[in-house]
Amino acid sequence: MRTVLSSTFNILRASGLTTVFGNPGSNELPFIGNLPNDFSYVMGLNEAVVVGIADGYAQASGGPALVNLHSAAGTGNAMGALTNAWYAHSPLVITSGQQVREHMGGEAMLSNVAATTLPQPLVKLALEPALPADVPRSMAQAVHSAMLHPRGPVYVSIPYDDWDRELDTEVQARRVRQGGGLPAGDLDEIAARLSTSERPVLVLGGDVDAAQANALAVRLADRAGLPVWIAPSPYRCPFPTRHPRFQGVLPASMRGVSAALAGHDLILVVGAPVFRYHQYEPGPLLPDGASLVHITSDPGEAARAWSGDAFVGDVPGTLDGLLRRLPEKQAPAPVPRPRQVLSSGPERVFETLNQVAPESAIYVTESTSTADAFWTTIDISAQGGFYFPAAGGLGFGLPAALGVQLAQPERKVIAVIGDGAANFAIPALWTAARYDIPVTYLILQNNAYGALRGFADLMDIQHPPGLDVSGIDFCSIAEGYGVRAERAEAGPHLADVLKPAMDADAPSVIVIPT
Numbered sequence: 001m002r003t004v005l006s007s008t009f010n011i012l013r014a015s016g017l018t019t020v021f022g023n024p025g026s027n028e029l030p031f032i033g034n035l036p037n038d039f040s041y042v043m044g045l046n047e048a049v050v051v052g053i054a055d056g057y058a059q060a061s062g063g064p065a066l067v068n069l070h071s072a073a074g075t076g077n078a079m080g081a082l083t084n085a086w087y088a089h090s091p092l093v094i095t096s097g098q099q100v101r102e103h104m105g106g107e108a109m110l111s112n113v114a115a116t117t118l119p120q121p122l123v124k125l126a127l128e129p130a131l132p133a134d135v136p137r138s139m140a141q142a143v144h145s146a147m148l149h150p151r152g153p154v155y156v157s158i159p160y161d162d163w164d165r166e167l168d169t170e171v172q173a174r175r176v177r178q179g180g181g182l183p184a185g186d187l188d189e190i191a192a193r194l195s196t197s198e199r200p201v202l203v204l205g206g207d208v209d210a211a212q213a214n215a216l217a218v219r220l221a222d223r224a225g226l227p228v229w230i231a232p233s234p235y236r237c238p239f240p241t242r243h244p245r246f247q248g249v250l251p252a253s254m255r256g257v258s259a260a261l262a263g264h265d266l267i268l269v270v271g272a273p274v275f276r277y278h279q280y281e282p283g284p285l286l287p288d289g290a291s292l293v294h295i296t297s298d299p300g301e302a303a304r305a306w307s308g309d310a311f312v313g314d315v316p317g318t319l320d321g322l323l324r325r326l327p328e329k330q331a332p333a334p335v336p337r338p339r340q341v342l343s344s345g346p347e348r349v350f351e352t353l354n355q356v357a358p359e360s361a362i363y364v365t366e367s368t369s370t371a372d373a374f375w376t377t378i379d380i381s382a383q384g385g386f387y388f389p390a391a392g393g394l395g396f397g398l399p400a401a402l403g404v405q406l407a408q409p410e411r412k413v414i415a416v417i418g419d420g421a422a423n424f425a426i427p428a429l430w431t432a433a434r435y436d437i438p439v440t441y442l443i444l445q446n447n448a449y450g451a452l453r454g455f456a457d458l459m460d461i462q463h464p465p466g467l468d469v470s471g472i473d474f475c476s477i478a479e480g481y482g483v484r485a486e487r488a489e490a491g492p493h494l495a496d497v498l499k500p501a502m503d504a505d506a507p508s509v510i511v512i513p514t
């Protein structure tokens with residue numbers, strides 16, 4: 001018998017969406033209780049964990065991820081994680097169970113009263129089908145919308161009495177393809193501006209890594225002899241950090257960006273907003289004498305940028321188009337930057353990771369005050385080697401590391417989490433143990449919201465409350481969720497602890513006082 005449920009499963013199967021990341025309520029049982037044998041369910045103990053796992057999975061797999069949340073309360077719990085998914089252009093297909101249609105108007109318990117407005121503005125599309133027969137088509141629309149550039153989360157609220165309704169016709173799975181390369185005239189103009197500028201510089205954003213275009217970016221930098229910066233507040237790593245042209249991550253302020261790029265006459269930004277500033281340090285938007293060309297697949301980023309001429313097109317196609325227009329000559333290799341050997345706790349941790357982590361390791365980080373030390377020290381060369389909460393919303397690292405590991409089982413995922421951030425989604429450790437997902441977690445324990453101490457100084461705010469998070473025994477908490485844990489010092493023997501933990505095919509937590 002053809003039902004809304006069977007037809008929806010056919011649509012999901014055709015889209016490769018056979019893993020459901022969820023946390024259930026009674027509204028969701030008719031859906032998850034009838035999953036076909038080729039579907040699986042990955043549970044998080046709250047919806048922030050569920051969406052964090054799905055976000056990591058979607059980003060690391062390059063495809064959509066299917067989420068199932070419980071009505072309004074579950075959607076509300078997920079909103080923090082959705083801020084990150086939104087800014088990471090993460091294609092999440094979020095379904096939420098709705099009360100039966102007869103109960104909705106009177107707001108019976110577990111009614112999602114404002115289902116299509118509740119997740120706004122953090123979804124591209126929010127649907128609640130007007131009739132049961134439209135659920136399968138709505139699901140197909142949601143999947144295509146999530147995957148069309150600019151990609152992003154979508155939301156479908158489904159009354160739970162829809163699932164067993166019979167359907168007269170089967171909704172057929174459809175293919176939707178999207179073009180997107182820049183017109184030849186635009187590519188000619190950008191290539192000409194690159195060729196005629198005296199001191200051009202390349203600034204790359206996370207969308208380059210999301211588009212699997214790092215190698216194209218390296219070829220462009222080498223061909224045109226460009227120094228390369230990563231755009232402020234990176235959520236992915238678009239360029240090898242040991243490449244001789246790599247200069248570092250741009251400071252996340254107007255004054256900082258202009259100071260770092262001073263002396264360049266053309267700034268070519270690819271796959272990043274212009275720019276994701278963070279700390280407010282007013283100053284010139286561009287250095288004297290500089291012009292900016294901005295390439296993005298997101299019309300919203302193009303429209304709201306503070307400066308530059310923007311071209312909306314897909315990142316790989318544009319990089320490839322520019323390469324075809326630049327002379328074949330290889331610019332002379334620059335002198336490699338001297339490696340700074342730093343000795344503070346976090347730097348020693350990152351140096352140790354360079355020694356023991358495999359080349360293909362993937363870092364998921366959420367340790368805000370150590371970000372500069374991380375980018376100064378860590379070796380990241382492989383595509384898809386780094387994930388950070390795109391909106392800075394804490395509670396990403398612990399669950400997203402699980403999603404990344406599920407999507408990339410052949411690569412080692414190492415999560416570096418601040419002792420403050422760890423508390424925002426600590427129940428993710430239960431999922432790590434339950435599904436035996438072998439992430440190695442490093443919790444850097446400085447007993448403080450270290451980044452906020454820095455901001456308090458920057459903002460000249462004396463001794464604000466709420467920055468002390470001392471007294472947390474993460475080893476007991478981890479063991480309580482079923483994950484092996486130990487403490488280790490950031491010193492010469494750290495490798496002796498990290499190596500066996502990383503080699504073990506099981507999750508582990510290593511707490512490092514810093």
Ligand SMILES: Cc1ncc(Cn2c(C)c(CCOP(=O)(O)OP(=O)(O)O)sc2=O)c(N)n1
Nearest residue numbers: 367368369392393394418419420421449450451
């Ligand atoms: C959901 C959420 N809540 C609060 C914050 C504010 N916040 C907070 C609370 C930070 C402290 C992070 O402390 P940590 O221990 O994780 O890392 P550091 O000590 O290295 O800064 S950084 C920051 O922006 C946030 N970003 N996201």
Ligand SMILES: [Ca+2]
Nearest residue numbers: 418419420448
């Ligand atoms: Ca901390």
